[in-house]
Amino acid sequence: MTGPAFPTVDYGALAPMLIILGAACVSVLLEALLPLRGRGRAQLTLTLVAIVAAFLAVVVRATSGAPAVTTLAGALAVDGPSLFLWGTLLALAVPSVLLLADRSIEPGGAFVADPVALAEAESRERVSAGTRGGGRVGGSGGSGGSGRAARGTDAVEGHTEIYPLVLFALGGMIVFCAADDLLTMFVALEVLSLPLYLLCGLARRRRLMSQESAVKYFLLGAFSSAFFLYGLALLYGYADSVKLSDISLAAAGSLRPDSLLFGGLALLVVGLLFKASVGPFHTWTPDVYQGAPTSVTAFMAACTKVAAFGAILRVFTVAFGSTVWEWRGVLWIVAIVSMVVGAVLGLTQTDVKRMIAYSSVAHAGFLLLGAMAVTPAGLSATLFYLLAYGFTTVALFGLVSLVRGPDGEATHLSAWAGLGRRSPVVAAAVTFLMLALAGIPLTSGFTAKFAVFSAALADGMTPLVIVALVVSAVAAFFYLRLIVLMYFSEPAADGPTVSVPGPFTTVAITLGVVVTLLLGVVPTAVLGWADGLSFLG
């Protein structure tokens, strides 16, 4: 009897993942050991350093010309698309974390974990406001003796659990889009999802809405995980393996019943499409986008989409590339539903965050077009689209968080009237990003759409491309409506104020806007990188 054979581990290839997950563990320790006061800064530093280090590891790996490998006994594939997706995720994580860390817009940060502490601190705040001149009330009388909310009158100290949560979610995403077998993929799915459910419920303002969104996301997410797992089981029954390449081998020229294969595929894809918020599996998207703290929404909208589409691309290409003609017809309908639902329901929205949510559903439909092509052109176009869309979205949510009324963010459309007069720079940035989402040339949105549509057209999906173009025109209407409101309407007398963003938010927004512009005008470098990548297996 020999002992269990330990798989070989290629540490060089796994470095980015190890850095992020390792930093997440350290972050948990910091949470336990450091006093609250200095914790935020230490956690932020650790998080940013880890992300940048992981990003550098990705860049080194990508430029060193190291061959694509599968490692950890074939659980993870570190190939060209993986590295591109990792780079995208980590690059998007930087502005997202900066948005999460901002404390200048909402004193103390936008997150509070303990509602009791919050309520106590707020009541103290009220007391001190009522007895102005009667000395500062506050000090060490916080809840549970933990020293929480001890900053006194001006702000309730926000919480720093968000940093380990974000790092774990990010680690899960990194594994998710590189997973080469379905079980690893499922574990990664849970690792990325659970922290997101928590993050959604942590909002300081409008707590009920935030918690509602967390519960909704959690319940529906649990359903979709169950679908995924059921599909996994059926595919295991079919192929006798959970490895993607084995499924592909089994599907090519076998006499086993197709019902298992396609049943499994369908259930698996439902789980993936849910995460990617592709219609008709999008129903959680508007509620969660609206309820979650805006910085979390930004992280979720940009990074989750990248990870989910990364996994979709890998599953389609590696496991089901040989049977593409048999399942693609169904996805045509899914793509059309997603695009049409996103655009049409987007028209009726009166809340900026919900509007962006529906727009993300429409964009998910466009992305699916590229993912369905299962050609090298489709792959590179989808990868580029993810990067472009991610930066636009992060910057947009950053801007949304700046427009504030008396109770937090003013996301109702009417609050944005006349913003161009009151705050020309913010309005100009929003306009630019809206034009990017609409796909106007010289923005990254156009380049990405062009790449995806040409890949789809080259692969014989002409009707879908026509639908996509019509949908783009419909969607342009609601992007335009916001521009009209900001520039051509008179501002309301008691309208919201536009906060002056702190350095973190400023950097995040600037980064997003600059990348959106650069990818629109000189996309060559990124397109060149995305071009010619191929999955292993």
Place this chain on the structure above:
Amino acid sequence: MSALLLALLLVPLIGAAVCGAMATREHLDRAGKAVGLGFSAVSLVLVVAVWAMFRTGPGTPRFQGELAVDWIPAFGTRFALGIDGIALTMIALLAVLVPIVLGFAWGDKLPPGRTGAGFTALMLATQGVLVGVFAATDVFLFYVLFEAMLIPMYFLIGRFGGPRRQYAAVKFFLYSFLGGLIMLASVIGLFVASESRLGQGTFDWAALQQMAGQLPLSTQIPLFLGFFAAFAIKAPLVPLHTWLPDAGAEAPVAGGVILVGLLDKVGVFGFLRYTLPLFPAASRELAPLVLTLAVIGVIYGALLAAAQTDMKRFVAYTSIAHFGYIALGIFAFTSQAIAGSALYMVNHGISTAMLFLAVGMLIRRGGTASMTEYGGVGRAAPLLAGMFLIAGLSTLSLPGTNSFISEFLVLIGAFPTRPVFTVIATVGIVFAALYVLWVYQRVFTGPLRGTAVVGDGPGAASAATMGSGDDTDDTGGSWARRTTARFGDLTRGEIAIMTPLVALVLVLGFFPGPVLDVLDPAVSATMSEVGAVDPVAPAAPTNGVPR
């Protein structure tokens, strides 16, 4: 010459950036306007230089001043510029009109929060992008600029327009954007076709033109329709025209001149440069469809123009009729007709600009665009009436004005190949006389009348500011009001604005030769690309008309 061409593209854009920066400070407003005017004057000088260097005559290459830099190699697209005669005349017309409209808008009173420098910046941005649209020799670049030109015009209408400007701006944008997206489908289709036929995808106009002849008709027709939809919305041809009257009526007068005079020309320019050479078989196959729309446009536009009571909408509808003639000439496939259409594009720009400006000067005095509020203006403002009449006569193509030559060339050139369509379109000439003269009669002739002219109409406040008038005496009693207009004739500045246009109307009316010489190589190249031959060998050439 390539450097000059690039400068023509960049100078207005730099000017737009400078003016835009100055627009944020109220006290720099006047300086911003002056700087903008300076930039547009530089453009004008550059155009004169380019025109002087542009070689004409047999044997000269069609495209001149070409330059190309790789832009996005992954899409096979380049930043490629080059002009043929048609593009040159359009760019020249643009360079002439922009300083004129900036001069016109100089004294406009703007709503609060809007600055004249901002207006100038948007105008210059439109000019720069339009130069790029006309000069692009890469289909991708053309598409990019085609969409980009919507944005400054959208803000021009939406920020500086009339009471229903929001509606008009959004309608304008969505129509054009939808058309652009349909064209995008065809652009991508063309790219994919070039990938399979040439081995490598390209957007180079010349390469695509070479390839186009080999495409089967079944491929050409959908691609043609994609381009055609965008251009037909832009031009506009009749069922797709409904945005133009709204946009034209709500746009500020200076913006309207550029919108109707040049931005819309991109549509017919696109027919000539893209649909005909890239899809010759489909163009021949579907010509009856286009001709039907064109002729409907001629008649329908004329009838609706006659029925308008809003003067800006009136100008917009006359343009729809004119675009019908231009499309008729293009799709008749004879060199006379195509040359006529290309010349028509220039002449229509001049006469519409003049008509729009005359209307704008009248609105500035009376404060309303409604014809029913005016009457007998000729007594109070004879020069203004004269300007309107010259513009109107040019619009109805009176011999001796610029439009006559082009309309005549279109009709005489189209008759041999398309007699039925031509005969129907000729009826439009009669209608043109009807609508122009009727408006002139209602507004400018007879005794002084109408609330905008003699009463306390909406323009009462602005009338007081027209200081140079000698009979703006509001202090008289009701009797004096009935016989004395509230406003005077053209100011010196306004005369200076109109003079170059009057000169162009008359000079091009008698000596169209130089312009036709410039157009000739492009026209004959288009003829050979579309594979059409003139039906009969024409008699000896007269006055430089290309054969």
